[in-house]
Structure formats: C-alpha cells, structure tokens
Amino acid sequence: MRVELSNITKLFGSLRAVDNVSLTIGEGDFFTLLGPSGCGKTTLLRAIAGFYTPDSGEIRFGERLVNHIPPHRRETGMVFQNYALFPHLSVFDNIAYGLRARKVAKPEIAERIGRIIKSVQLEGLEDRSPSKLSGGQQQRVALARALVISPQILLMDEPLSNLDAKLRVSMREEIRRIQKELAITTIYVTHDQEEAMAVSDRIAILNRGRLEQVGTPTEIYYRPESRFAAEFMGSSNIIEMDVTGWDGDHSRIAAETDGRRFTLRGQKPSGARITLSVRPEWIRVVAGPWEGEANLLSGTVLGSTFLGSMIRYHVSGPGEKPLVIEIHDPGEGNIRKDGETLWYQLPSDRPLVIRG
C-alpha cells in the first residue's frame, strides 16, 4: 500500500510539531523517519496511525483519504516503543487480540498465530505472560501482534530503543528480513542514523518538524542537501569557502579559504560562498606538500583516538573549527603524535558542496 502525505501540519499549542511535510512512501518500501528527539517524527507516525489528526494536510493510503478514519479502522499494524503488550494476557492472547477483534474463526486464529510465531521465532512461549519474557522476546511478540492481522502498513516507533546494543543489531536485521519476506510497506521511526541506514530503502530526515531531505541511504550520505542532513547522517566536516571561479566544461569550482586555493567537483554555485561537507574518511593524509598536488592543507594534530582498525585525528583546519580525519588501517609506523604537523588532501573527484 502506498502512503501519501501532503502538506501535513500538526500544532501543539503554538508549537509546530510537524510543519508542512509532504512525502510519498512507495508500495513495499521500508521507509524511515529519522531525526533527533522532538523533530516531529513520532508525531508524524502517530498521525499516520490516526492517534493525531493533522491540523492541515492530507493523508492517503493508496487513493483513499484517511484523515477522518478513526485509528481502529485504519488497518495499520503498530509496534510501540515500549511494546505496549497487554500485561494480563498471555503471548498467544496478545497476538490473537487483533484477530479476535476481527472475528476471525478459531481454527484460523490458531493457524495464523502458529505461522507468525514461527516467523518471529517464539515457539514454545505461547502461554507465557509478557512480564516473563526478555526484552528481545517482548519485541518479537509486539511485532507478531502487529503483523498477524496482515496490516496494509506496518508502523514502528523506535522499536529497538529499549534493547541492548548487540540485540539491536540482530533484531534490526530480523525486522528487515521479515519485512522483505512480507513485502509490507513499513514506516519506521528512529533517532539512530546507523539503524536507519542499515534497514531502510529510503529515509526522510526531519528537523524541527520540517523535512530536511528524502532519499536512499547512499544518496543522503554522499550527497546531503543540507548541513543538518550532512551532520546528522554520519559525521562530517563542514567547511565554508569563497567561490573564485567556475569551469563549466569540467564542472569544476575554484574556491579559496585561508589563502589556499581549491578545485572542487560540482555544479555552478549560486552564491559567492559555498559550504562543503567532507566525510572524515574521505580526507587523505599525504607525506608532504609536493608540487602539483591539488587541494592540499596542513594542520597540527590536536588529539587522536586509536580504535584498532582505524585512527581518528582532530587536526586544526581552515576556519576556527578543527577537522576530523579518519584513516583506516593506518599501520603502526605511521601514527602521528599530538603537536605534529599533518598534510592532508580534500578529494577533488567527488561532490563535496552542499546544494540547497
């Protein structure tokens, strides 16, 4: 089922929790609403579920306008952040709850629950009470309960935030597997960018109720459209430069900062200044200032963190903010100490300029 949001606005008092958001979520997509707390992602999800009525804008499931359909008739399956399992019902009865509300015949209930329990690997726990389950198992029950009614749309509100780090990784893979198996349109809310990248077909980054960028994980990572998107999705060095020229034949921008000249790939800049987003692992450390090498910079090592497979330097850079540089497999002999001078190079072959 396709989900279409057009110009959704939700106010809480004078606060614009969701501010004029338009999105289209394709059939069978795993779509993630990503953003910091208070960005409006949960509000938007709850509006889709029907727990909030938007102050303006339209929500459509397929062709059908659902704004005025109450939540219990929206046929969405929702997994809540705290799972919201019914504490007075067993695992089986929890999962059967939605089927019984739909007056599904007893044998069919048993059959469908058998199937879903197998799919989420909860065999043998049917008679347990939710309080006797581990966090991961509770999560599976919540997922099974939402899926067993064969909803048109699966909604998940930070479903993994109550699990420990290891379990989070395995559960997200499982959620992704089940979602692909069922090919169900899924809208997933999280504040964890790594989780979002790992599971999503597409991601919408929200900030203060507004949409910052929508795209696939790679699109957003490699071509962020705003400073916020660049910094929220992975880490990034933000550098500002003055434009000095434009070479239309090769799509090259000439720019300058701190008296150094740079050649960058990109389209014709719209203003006199450009903002660059440079991922820490994109910066290359070089031995010294060789003739003819482009985009070279030097700085002092201010601090470093050695993580085994990678070393992360904090180096003084152009402007007042230090840059972060990550070198994979640096080699024991090449590790620089604090206070040393480091020569490094910004890539000229990939787009660094934030558009928009």
Add this chain to the structure above:
Amino acid sequence: MLKYFQIWNFILIAVFAILIFAVLYPILFIFKASFVDPETGAFSLKSYATFLHYPYYMRCLRNSLFVSTLSTVLALAIGIPFAFFLTRYEIPGKNLIRTLGTLPLILPTFIGAEAWLMLLGRNGLFAKAFRGFDIEIPSIYGWKGIVLVFTLQFFPFIFLMVSAALKAIDRSLEEAATNLGAGRMRVFFTMTLPVVTPAILSGALVVFYLCIENFGVPVLIGEDFRVLSVQAYNEFISELGGNPSMAGALSMILLAITLGLTIFQKYWVERKNYSMTSLNPLEEKKLRPLPAFLIWLFCAGVVFVALFPFAVVMVASITKTQGPVMYFGQFSLENFIRAFTIAPRPIFNSFFLATTATLIGIVFGIVVSYLLVRKRGPVSYLLDILVMLPLAIAGTVQGIALAATYNKGFIVLTGTWMILVLAYFIRKAPYSIKTTSSLLQQIDPSIEEASINLGVPPIRSFIRVVLPIMMPGIVAGAIIMWVISLAELSATIVLYYGPWATMTVEIFQRIGSGDFGPASAYATILIISVLIPLFILNRVSGRDLASSL
C-alpha cells in the same frame, strides 16, 4: 483532541453536574443560610455575631482546637517512636504488631468511645473495681476521654506515614553521611529526621483534621464538654424545620478550619516532600536483649491498649446485661438474638446503603479517574479539586448541608434513603478515585493505543484492556469505600430518618440510653463486617489497607 472522543465531553459535564449537585451547591446553600436572619429572612450577620458574642460558642471552638491539638501531640509522641522501632529494629512478632497497629484506623471511633465508657465510665468495669479498693480514678468524661480515644485511634496515621518515609530512605544515604564522618546520633538528627519531617507534618495535619471533624467520640464521651461538630449538630437537630442559620454558621466555621488544613497540607506540606526511590532500604538493626525487650514492650503495649477496648466490646456483646449494668462473666446470646430477630432492619440498612453507594462509587471512580488521568484538559484541575473536596468537609457539615438543601423545593431528598447513599458515595468516592487513578497513571497510554490500532474502538479498548489491569486496584478501592461507608456515623446521624437507621445510628442511640449490651452486639457485627473484607483484601492482593487511605 480526537473528534470521536467527544462523548467524553458529555461524561465530563455529567460528572460536574453530580459534583455540583451533591457537594458544591449544598455547601453554598448553608453558606448562604448562615447569613440569613431566621425570623425576617433578610441578610444578616446575626449568627456570626452570636457566635462571637456568647462565650458558650467560643468555648466550643476552643474545645475543638484544644482536644485536637493535644491528641495530635500525643499521637505524634506514640506514632513516631512506634514507626522508628518497627522499621529500624528487629522485633519479635513485628509483622503482627504492624498489622494490628494499623487496625485502629479502620475501626469506628465511636465504638472505641463506647468501650472506654464500659471500662472507665460511671458504671465501668475498671471504675467499679478500683472503687472497691477506695481508689477514685479520674473521670473519663470530658476532654480526657476524648483525647484518650483520639490518640489511640489516630496514632497509626503517624506511624504509617513516618514508616513509609523511612522505608523510602536508601541505605546509601545513611552510609554517605557516616562516610562523611557523622556519628550515629549526628546521622539521625542531620539526615534521617529532617528527611522524614515532611511525613511527620503531613501525618500531624491528618490527625488534627480527623480529630476536629469527629462527631461520635465527643458526643458520647464529652458530655458537657461541647465541641464544634457536636454543637452544629445540636443546633441543626433542635431547629429542624425552623432555621438552619446558626447550624450553618457553625458549619462554616468548622469548614473553614478543615478546608484550611487540607489546603495547607496539599500546597505546603506535600510540596516539601522529598521524592526518593529506595533501592536498598535501611537495614534492620539487631538489638541486645534488654533494649529489644523494652522496645517490644512499648510497641506491643501500644497495640494492646489500642485494641483492648474493641475486644471488650466483643465480649460485652455476649455478656448478660440489664441496661447499663453488665454482668461480666455471665454469658448470653440474648443481645445478638435481639439484634437479629427484633431489630434486624439496621443491619440490612447498613449493608444495603454501603453496598449501593459503593457500586455507584466504583463506576463514578473509574470515570473520574479516566477523566483526570487520560483526558487532561483545562478543567481537570477544577475536577480534581471538586471531587476531592468532600474529604475536607466534616461529615456533620456535609450532612447538615445536604439535609438543609434538599429539605424542600424542587428536589426533595431529605427523609429518603437516597440522600444517605448520595452522602456515602460522594464522601467516600475520593478513596476509590485515589487508588484507581494512581493505577491508571501507571498504565502506559500506548497499551490502549495498541488495542485501538488492532481494531478495537476506544471505549471497548478501555474495557477490554485497561479495566482488567486496573481490577485489583478497583476492588481494593471498593472494599475501602464499603468499609468506611459501613462505619459512617457523622453524616448518617443528620440524614437518617426512622426506618433507615443504620447500625451506627443504632449503636449511637443505644449507648446514649445506656443500653450497652445491644449496642455491643451491633458494634460486634460492625467490627467483624469491617475486618473480614480487609482481611481478604490483605490475603488476596497483599495490599495494606493503609496504602489506600
């Protein structure tokens, strides 16, 4: 708010209508009546002027304040050490002492008064025994008896509140203080005591309130020592059908005091409370034999003195009697036979009224709790105040207000059983609302949303998912409501009429006429009816009755 939740708006209006009908309007009615001249019907300050002018009335106020203050101080003197000993030290039979120590709270105070009359009154057992040795013991009548009964029945409030506060202190706090170099005494005076002070203050206010609003004890044992609640009742009864102006004025003065106490408690004392969650409660210390014995003796002694009178009443109920003369040692079932055969109606009345009020109260409690917790809106605050208001109104005052308001005019309820149910239900519903709303608060709204999301409409979701989870709390609240409705005297005595006399009225009147035997029989039935459900509640849910009061 969601559009289809609008049904809650209607429910909200209905709830307000009930509260205005049963609480606000009657209070305003006697407020107005207190300013009306009984003869001319014009606005007048005559009643208040009378109150201020005649020493007789001022003495009532002074008496009320005096017995309440003294009883509170004594209750503190007993309750605080009782709480400290029971939470900090290993004492043999501690759980039993703790359970028995809370019982006086729920046992009707006027039965306690009856028992002490039977022991120390003019024809009392002890009084006679001592007279045999030519020792004249001090008279129980007047303020001494009132203070005795109040102290023994209300000290458990101090005990419960202080021990709850002590249990909330984490062991690490004391360890931190010790680690910083404080000795044992220093830890106690600089850390433990200050931390429980708000609880002590809270408890003291509650006890003071209970004393000043009490009607049964001073009317039975006070004789010429008149207090406000009793005087208000007297003015109202002797002038029923005439003018309720003076009764109204006295009620208003009493109301001002009880309301003031409640507001003070809510906005000042409760705010001072430290919120703590204790992971490791304080350790119970083991004592050397002699101190252990002395502490045990104190605790067990207090419990014994507080409960002994009720045992006396139960024994008296199966003792041969003739008017006020008790033939202790000669047993007879005559009192019970009389109660069950000749006058069983009060027993039926009590059960019928308490049960009806409780059933209404359960529904009302659930609805109001839901409104307060889940449908918070601009009027929630007002609803909260209005629904809890009856707790701050003395039973006598509420009784007078209801009786005067619905005595004539558009709706006449005075003289019907409905007014008794109304009074019970509106006065006791706050207890049920307290338990249900605190439970509802602990239930995450997402549980309901999950049910709605799975296709069950909102109200049905509430019934199928939230109600079952709340059930233990609802039952506990209902039992508390039932039990205290059954033991209600101060409003009942104003509101009942002939055939609708309850057991409490019957006990009260029999004591008044010196018929201790039949009074004891009803009292025993009442005590047992109160204890059995509480015992079951305790067994089934492990709940302390105290936690619900």
